[in-house]
Amino acid sequence: MSDRVEFGSWPTPVERAPRLAAALGLGAGDLWIKRDDLTGLGGGGNKVRKLEWTVGAALADGADTLVTTGAPQSNHARLTAAAAARTGLGSVLVFPGGPGASHSGNLALDGLFNARVVWAGQVDAAGLDEAAREVCARLRASGARPALIPFGGSSRLGARGYERCGEELRGQVPGLDTVAVALGSGGTMAGLVTSLGPDAVLGVHVGAVAEPDAAVAALTDADPARLRIRTDQVGAGYGTLTDPVRAALKLAARTEGMVLDPTYTGRALAGLAAAVASGDVRPGERTVFLHSGGLPGFFGHPQAPAFAESAADPAG
The missing domain is CATH 3.40.50.1100 (Rossmann fold)
Known part of the structure; x- marks a missing residue:
C-alpha cells in the first residue's frame, strides 16, 4: 500500500512551442513544453x-x-x-x-x-x-x-514522482527522443532516467551540488557513464545570472510568452540551446523541455528583476 499523498493535478499538460523551436534551430513541430510549473500546490513546480x-x-x-x-x-x-x-x-x-x-x-x-x-x-x-x-x-x-x-x-523515494512523470510523457509525446531538464539536487533527472532511460534525458547542471553525476547516480540504477549532463551553464556559480541565461529568459518570453526563472529553468533552456548548437539535440527529433517552475525565485533574485525591467527594446 502506497503512502503517497496527492498534492498536484495530474497529468500536467504538454504544449507545442513552434516559435521557440524555430528560434533554437529545431523544426517547428519538434518541441513540446511539459508544464510542471502547473502542479498546483503552493505556486507549483517540480x-x-x-x-x-x-x-x-x-x-x-x-x-x-x-x-x-x-x-x-x-x-x-x-x-x-x-x-x-x-x-x-x-x-x-x-x-x-x-x-x-x-x-x-x-x-x-x-x-x-x-x-x-x-x-x-x-x-x-x-x-x-x-x-x-x-x-x-x-x-x-x-x-x-x-x-x-x-x-x-531528492531521495530514491522522492524520485518516484518523476518516474511517474516519465510515464506521463510516454503517453503524451510518443516516441520522444530527449527531455531537457534542470539538474539541481538530482531527483528530477533520476526519476526521469529510471522511467525513460539515460539516453532520453538531458540534465543541465545549475551548480546546486558539487558532483551532479554522482547526485543523479545515487538515486537511480543507471550507469553514471551513460548520463547526459551538461555542465556548461553554471557560470560563476549557482546564484549568478549569466549571459546565456539572460538570452534564454528573453527567448522564452518573446517566442512563447513563457516565464522562466534565472537559476533553474533559465539555465535548462540555455543548456538546450547549447545542445542544439552542438548537435547533441537535432532537428527532426521529438524534444521536450520540462518547465519545473520557480517563478517566485525570479522576484527574489538579486539581478533578475532589474534585468527584466531594462530588457525592453526602446525602439519597440
Missing part, C-alpha cells in the same frame, strides 16, 4: 511530485513537523512549507547565512505558509545538514515529531 512521496512517508510515520534545507530562495523549501500547511503540519526551513534586508520571492511565501526559518550561518552542505539534524533533535526534545525532508526533496 518539487510537488517528490513531496507527494516524502510527505506521505512522514505522515505514515506520525510526523507533526516537516524540516528541510535549501538556499534562502529555495523552491523546495517553499513547497515543503505549502505541503505542511495542506496537511496540517508545522514546518521549519533551515537556510545558510543570516536574514538579509530583502524578504521577497520565495521567502515571502515561506512566511505566508507560516514556516519558521532557522538561519544556520556560514556553513557548507554538510554543515547545513547537521544544522537541520540539530533542529530535529531540539524539536524531539520539546515533544514534537519532526520528519527531515531531504535537500531538494
